Amino acid sequence: MQYWLMKSEPDEVSIDDLARAPGQTVPWFGVRNYQARNFMRDAMQVGDLALFYHSGCAEPGIAGICEVCSAPYPDETQFVADSPYFDAKAVRESPRWLLRDVRFVAKTPYLTLGELRQVPELATMRLLARGNRLSITPVTNEEWACIQKLMMERQ
């Protein structure tokens, strides 16, 4: 059991989109970074929980919690010629990009990036590391507990 943080642009898939999706489940498509892919392919397990983070928006931050709910399988968008995620070098026989499905667990009080940066216990979070661009990062038990506490205090 491992905790994660997964970034999504809310214009594309927001926490509300996830909550409204059929079965409250979406495939985590569009990852085109090998490290992030490897996390999904190798390290994630069904039942793992993840912080759902909104990036590339006016106020980036943690918007909710989701749960890994499938085995890894090919990201279909790599084969779609007019998709922004199309990969000309991807072949069906050995797909380059794998994803997992995630299911909605909860919408949480919104914890902005600015707020997270002010919490000393979170100073070592991968998300907050200088120059970090990884869209999927592990979250330690301590960081998870700290974030749960912040959310409780907010309610």
Place this chain on the structure above:
DNA sequence: GCCAACGTTGGC
């Protein structure tokens, strides 16, 4: 829209 930081590509 800018730009820092990082990842990937491809020539050598």
Place this chain on the structure above:
DNA sequence: GCCAACGTTGGC
């Protein structure tokens, strides 16, 4: 296998 050039991410 190095590394320059280029592309992308993502906060501001």
